[in-house]
Amino acid sequence: MTITQLRQQLLAGETTSTAILQQLAGEIAARDPQTGAYLSHDLESAIAEAAHADLSLPLGGIPIAIKDNINVLGQPCTCGSKFLSENYTSPYDASVVKKLRAAGAIPFGRMNQDEFAMGSATENSALQITRNPHDPQRIPGGSSGGSAAAVADHTAIAALGSDTGGSIRQPASHCGVVGLKPSYGRVSRYGLVAFASSLDQIGPLTQSVDDAALILQAIAGYDPLDSTCLDVPVPDYLTNINDGVRGMKLGVPKEYFGTGIDPGVRKNVEAAIQKLAAQGAEIVEISLPHSEHAVATYYVIAPAEASSNLSRFDGIRYGRRAANPTDILDLYKKSREEGFGPEVKRRIILGTYVLSSGYYDAYYSRAQKVRTLIRRDFETAFQHVDAIVSPIAPTPARRIGAFANDPLHEYLSDIFTISANLAGIPGISVPCGTTDFDGGTHLPVGLQILGPHLGEAKLLQIAKAV
Ligand code: GLN
Secondary structure, three states: OOHHHHHHHHHOOOOOHHHHHHHHHHHHHHHHHHHOOEEEOOHHHHHHHHHOOOOOOOOOOOEEEEEOOEOOOOOEOOOOOHHHHOOOEOOOOOHHHHHHHHOOOEEEEEEOOOHHHOOOOOOOOOOOOOOEOOEOOEOOOOOOHHHHHHHHOOOOOEEEEEEOOOOOHHHHHHHOOEEEEOOOOOEOOOOEOOOOOOOOEEEEEEOOHHHHHHHHHHHEOOOOOOOOOOOOOOOOOOOOOOOOOOOOEEEEEHHHHOOOOOHHHHHHHHHHHHHHHHOOOEEEEEOOOOHHHHHHHHHHHHHHHHHHHHHHOOOOOOOOOOOOOOOHHHHHHHHHHHHOOHHHHHHHHHHHHHHOOOOOHHHHHHHHHHHHHHHHHHHHHOOOOOEEEEEOOOOOOOEOOOOOOOHHHHHHOOOOOHHHHHHOOOEEEEEEEEEEEOOEEEEEEEEEEEOOOOOHHHHHHHHHHO
């Protein structure tokens, strides 16, 4: 059931928060050994919280699963990494977790992810494999793959993920659930383990658009602990959610429908756009001329920021500490050598390189300039359209292992999602049917809806119409 349905049952006295948790634990025991979405969960402490859940609050009594890079007091926070999996326990709640608790929700379960959120398949988790509930031979997407897979598998009611270049929207698309990346500054990242600080946002993965609105309502808003978090009022995201798309202008970027898109993805996305037209939206072709540079720009800026953010993992302050170092440099080196997986090392090396004095101008500072051009593309587009509609990913979920040792191929698959992070605008993925692909059948496809900065209410309204 959705949050909305469960809330009705809770308020009618037809179920209790404890009963919901016990049922979830049963579903997890039945299916998660195959799916592998959960890294850990603590039923006992969740049930203790459920006992005094305040049902009068908007998420009162509802368990919400949390990606394992968001701190929850007293729980593990592995980031899918061996660096943190053995001896790190969160000493505090992330601000989003505090806000969820203040809305009555119960954080329950820690979800698998690509190590430090670097990846698009959850295959870069150093801890376990997560499978797509629609086809266990396939990836759930990533990096919030555990969050998406659990919601699709009905082992979680809803979940939080993080999105630096598509990590909420793309796994939502691959698993057939709703995923919302809010605008940069809409939601506090205090307590989210930083990957690329100018791009990271936290958002919900849910079974319905209404549920995404409910969670965004709870987590959005000012937080003095994150200096990038905006002090602007949070609208009521449910007020206009059922108002439909009549009279709206929706832009279809011609650069997003070129070669390389799987025909089944194209067909489903185009059909969804036609349905929006049938409901009264005006569809216009637009251009985002710098789109072709988005992947290169992102894969300079994100690793640069990651190389700086991850320098805190030095073997002293957090997590893993190598045994028997000869001196302090040896301790840094050994701890990082042992603790980080290959993709994280690749990003740190790449990021350090583009920031180094000889290459800074050629790569990092140039990427920042192209980033401005990409942001301006969107600003120009939103002078003419209310929102932009597009695919989320070029193909449905691929097979596990299909891109092994081919990181470039993997990076290129982020083409439709990373521009929103570079521009700081919100994006939502909403299921728009299923297709056959590479021997798999009935694989979910997502429609992406992008809107102007802080335009989440309208995105939810369009997504609901879909
Ligand atoms: N796939 C992208 C990357 O690997 C985006 C990841 C994310 O959004 N956290 O960096």
